[in-house]
Amino acid sequence: MQAxxxxxxxxxxWNHDPFETRSGPFFMRQEDxxxxxxxxxxxxxxxxxxxxxxxxxxxxxxxxxxxxIATDELEGANAxxxxxSGDFLGGVAPGALVEARGEVTRGGGKTIFxxxxxxxxxxxxxSFTGIIRKFxxxx
Numbered sequence: 001m002q003a004x005x006x007x008x009x010x011x012x013x014w015n016h017d018p019f020e021t022r023s024g025p026f027f028m029r030q031e032d033x034x035x036x037x038x039x040x041x042x043x044x045x046x047x048x049x050x051x052x053x054x055x056x057x058x059x060x061x062x063x064x065x066x067x068x069i070a071t072d073e074l075e076g077a078n079a080x081x082x083x084x085s086g087d088f089l090g091g092v093a094p095g096a097l098v099e100a101r102g103e104v105t106r107g108g109g110k111t112i113f114x115x116x117x118x119x120x121x122x123x124x125x126x127s128f129t130g131i132i133r134k135f136x137x138x139x
Contacts, residue, residue, distance in 0.1 A: 003027060007041060014064075023060045028068040038065040038100040042092050042120065053092035053125070058118060062086055062128040065100035069114050070132055073107040077134040082111070086128035092120030102128075110134045 001015045011027035020026060028038045040061065048054040063084055067074065092098055102116025111133055118126040 008039070011039070020060065020064055023057065024064070026061055026064045028064075028071075030071075034072075035101065035103070036068045036071055038068045040098050042094050042096040042098050044094055046092075047094060051094070053096075053098070053120065055088060058088070058092070058126045059084065059086065061098065061100060062116065062118060062126060062130070065102065065116055065118070066114050066128070066130040066132060068100070069102040069116055070104055070107070070112045073104050073112050074132070074134065078137055079112075079132045079134045081130060082133045083131040084128060085130070086126050088126055089124040090120070092125045096120040097122075098125070 001013060003009050003011050003013060008027040011029045013025050013027045014020060024040050026038060026040045028036055031037050042053055046053050046057045063081055098120050100116050100118045102114055104112060104114055106113040111131060113131055115129045117124060
């Protein structure tokens with residue numbers, strides 16, 4: 001679904017995932033070079049008790065970005081995350097612009113390998129790798 005107003009007007013978000021909608025919402029768009037950029041604005045609801053973005057929020061956003069990065073490789077197929085791992089690199093403050101970029105390191109079949117980096121106001125916050133598996137829905 002395409003956002004029609006606000007900071008992310010013209011960007012896309014998935015409205016069929018209730019958890020991501022409550023957690024974010026997170027947005028994505030295709031860049032001029034063909035890659036996909038994911039983003040959202042850090043809010044108080046994303047922070048931990050120390051005032052920095054909660055690690056679970058970064059992991060949830062990484063999972064969203066995993067699928068955004070692999071959009072072309074997925075070709076509209078249903079898919080699930082088989083593995084998601086990451087490293088926390090730095091904090092993200094309220095109000096920060098949180099972005100994720102990455103690349104498909106291997107695709108071409110049912111299993112897609114992705115790596116990416118999340119930044120907060122341009123500073124590295126979380127690096128991740130993940131594996132996505134395409135599947136056919138059960139009848």
